[in-house]
Amino acid sequence: MRALVFSGAQRVDAIDPADRGLAYGDGVFETMRAHRGDVPWWPVHWQRLLRGAHVLGLPVPDESRARDQALQLLDGSDGVLKLLLTRGAGGRGYAPPVDTKPTWIFSHHPLPAATPADGLAVRWCGTSLSIQPALAGLKHCNRLEQVLARGEWSDTSIHEGLMCSTEGDVVCATAANLFVLHDGRWLTPPVDRCGVAGVCRAWARDALGASEARLAVIDVEAADAVFLCNAVRGILPVARLGARSWRPHPQVAQLQRRLAAEHPAFATEVA
Amino acid sequence: MRALVFSGAQRVDAIDPADRGLAYGDGVFETMRAHRGDVPWWPVHWQRLLRGAHVLGLPVPDESRARDQALQLLDGSDGVLKLLLTRGAGGRGYAPPVDTKPTWIFSHHPLPAATPADGLAVRWCGTSLSIQPALAGLKHCNRLEQVLARGEWSDTSIHEGLMCSTEGDVVCATAANLFVLHDGRWLTPPVDRCGVAGVCRAWARDALGASEARLAVIDVEAADAVFLCNAVRGILPVARLGARSWRPHPQVAQLQRRLAAEHPAFATEVA
Numbered sequence: 293m294r295a296l297v298f299s300g301a302q303r304v305d306a307i308d309p310a311d312r313g314l315a316y317g318d319g320v321f322e323t324m325r326a327h328r329g330d331v332p333w334w335p336v337h338w339q340r341l342l343r344g345a346h347v348l349g350l351p352v353p354d355e356s357r358a359r360d361q362a363l364q365l366l367d368g369s370d371g372v373l374k375l376l377l378t379r380g381a382g383g384r385g386y387a388p389p390v391d392t393k394p395t396w397i398f399s400h401h402p403l404p405a406a407t408p409a410d411g412l413a414v415r416w417c418g419t420s421l422s423i424q425p426a427l428a429g430l431k432h433c434n435r436l437e438q439v440l441a442r443g444e445w446s447d448t449s450i451h452e453g454l455m456c457s458t459e460g461d462v463v464c465a466t467a468a469n470l471f472v473l474h475d476g477r478w479l480t481p482p483v484d485r486c487g488v489a490g491v492c493r494a495w496a497r498d499a500l501g502a503s504e505a506r507l508a509v510i511d512v513e514a515a516d517a518v519f520l521c522n523a524v525r526g527i528l529p530v531a532r533l534g535a536r537s538w539r540p541h542p543q544v545a546q547l548q549r550r551l552a553a554e555h556p557a558f559a560t561e562v563a
Numbered sequence: 564m565r566a567l568v569f570s571g572a573q574r575v576d577a578i579d580p581a582d583r584g585l586a587y588g589d590g591v592f593e594t595m596r597a598h599r600g601d602v603p604w605w606p607v608h609w610q611r612l613l614r615g616a617h618v619l620g621l622p623v624p625d626e627s628r629a630r631d632q633a634l635q636l637l638d639g640s641d642g643v644l645k646l647l648l649t650r651g652a653g654g655r656g657y658a659p660p661v662d663t664k665p666t667w668i669f670s671h672h673p674l675p676a677a678t679p680a681d682g683l684a685v686r687w688c689g690t691s692l693s694i695q696p697a698l699a700g701l702k703h704c705n706r707l708e709q710v711l712a713r714g715e716w717s718d719t720s721i722h723e724g725l726m727c728s729t730e731g732d733v734v735c736a737t738a739a740n741l742f743v744l745h746d747g748r749w750l751t752p753p754v755d756r757c758g759v760a761g762v763c764r765a766w767a768r769d770a771l772g773a774s775e776a777r778l779a780v781i782d783v784e785a786a787d788a789v790f791l792c793n794a795v796r797g798i799l800p801v802a803r804l805g806a807r808s809w810r811p812h813p814q815v816a817q818l819q820r821r822l823a824a825e826h827p828a829f830a831t832e833v834a
Binding site: 313 | 564566568576577578580581582583584585586587588589590592594619620643645647649654655656657658659668670672675690691693694695696697698703704705706707708709710711712713714729737738
């Protein structure tokens with residue numbers, strides 16, 4: 293992993309041990325797919341970062357400077373670009389200090405391992421997502437629920453885990469949003485009480501004319517087709533969920549082709 | 564703030580930008596009252612750290628080495644000692660890596676400003692605490708709810724804010740536990756669904772023979788006496804909550820004297 297660390301406008305060598313990201317997860321992040329040194333979905337990632345920073349009251353670096361640094365780090369390559377933004381260094385105690393310099397860190401990572409073209413094998417997680425409307429939708433750095441859920445299995449033949457809220461609604465996978473096909477309609481869980489408003493989720497919802505709907509476990513298991521999505525991996529058909537299996541669905545393949553046409557990083561992944 | 568940073572058994576100069584504490588709040592912490600270079604409640608803090616690390620699957624440094632470093636940092640002084648323990652550096656993605664070296668950071672802070680001897684002025688926070696039994700009780704580093712709640716006011720005449728769960732039960736203050744006196748019985752909210760199992764809470768519960776009970780807002784407002792407590796400030800009587808006020812209560816003063824007798828750092832604070 294290569295990383296560039298900034299405090300306010302300054303490039304710095306080290307992260308302050310008093311950084312509030314470290315103390316409280318007091319920050320937000322974006323995980324972006326890079327393609328030949330560019331980040332095709334940069335504008336929507338940046339908008340989501342701004343929304344999260346606004347809710348948390350985080351200072352934000354200058355966008356054009358941030359983008360310049362991102363492209364410099366990528367240096368023409370592909371892969372995954374992560375941007376982590378924290379409130380910066382602060383004293384002890386929860387009170388958010390005023391006039392802090394934000395810490396922002398760009399890091400460049402390899403692409404994740406390819407998944408089977410016919411679809412993912414997924415499982416149900418026992419760890420649930422708590423209901424918190426004040427933070428729902430944001431890609432903030434309080435992610436222990438996802439860490440616990442992803443730690444539930446080490447079997448490499450299982451690619452992802454589905455999570456329910458503490459009230460029993462199906463919400464998402466540990467690192468992806470969820471869509472299901474029911475009676476010819478595409479549905480995805482709302483993210484106003486928990487879950488993350490994924491960048492690829494927004495794209496897929498628009499592309500499919502999908503509706504938001506609360507889903508129970510049985511709604512997923514009885515669906516005609518299921519896919520996961522995120523901004524790094526794109527559209528990921530689900531082939532198996534416990535004893536249930538699905539054959540590749542033409543509408544999911546069509547959506548993959550449409551994404552490939554709109555976002556060049558995903559073009560190479562469509563057969 | 565002075566700090567010592569370690570990765571596994573090694574003292575290090577810098578925090579890895581890939582630290583999972585920074586990425587996901589993937590860690591736990593303890594905030595301890597130091598007295599003349601010692602930490603009188605070290606054993607109970609360490610036990611809670613171990614419990615949190617066990618639930619999250621975090622590696623833990625050697626206790627005697629940690630304690631040696633703590634005492635070295637304190638160097639005979641008073642104040643607040645914070646220990647932050649994270650899962651250490653890891654790649655991108657929620658899956659907790661195996662065989663990581665924990666990051667642990669000791670920092671030494673001044674004592675917080677003294678509060679009025681007759682009691683705190685507190686308010687209700689609008690930010691609620693989500694229900695998450697898997698994390699409840701732990702002093703983990705996912706603290707955005709507390710940051711948002713503490714950010715609700717900047718009026719320095721208000722000392723603390725009380726928080727309810729998303730289900731409406733009163734749970735705690737942003738950085739303290741809560742006790743109320745009702746019909747001669749001391750009650751404190753349970754911390755098995757949200758909230759932190761405070762070190763001073765455990766001490767006060769035992770000292771008072773207090774019971775755990777779900778409390779509504781009206782139960783606090785109608786209480787005969789109210790106090791907050793934490794391991795840094797000890798027992799903090801509440802004098803005002805909105806329009807409601809309480810006169811100093813002899814049982815709270817008695818509890819403060821008892822704490823002063825058992826924990827030398829609090830001896831100087833009792834009139």
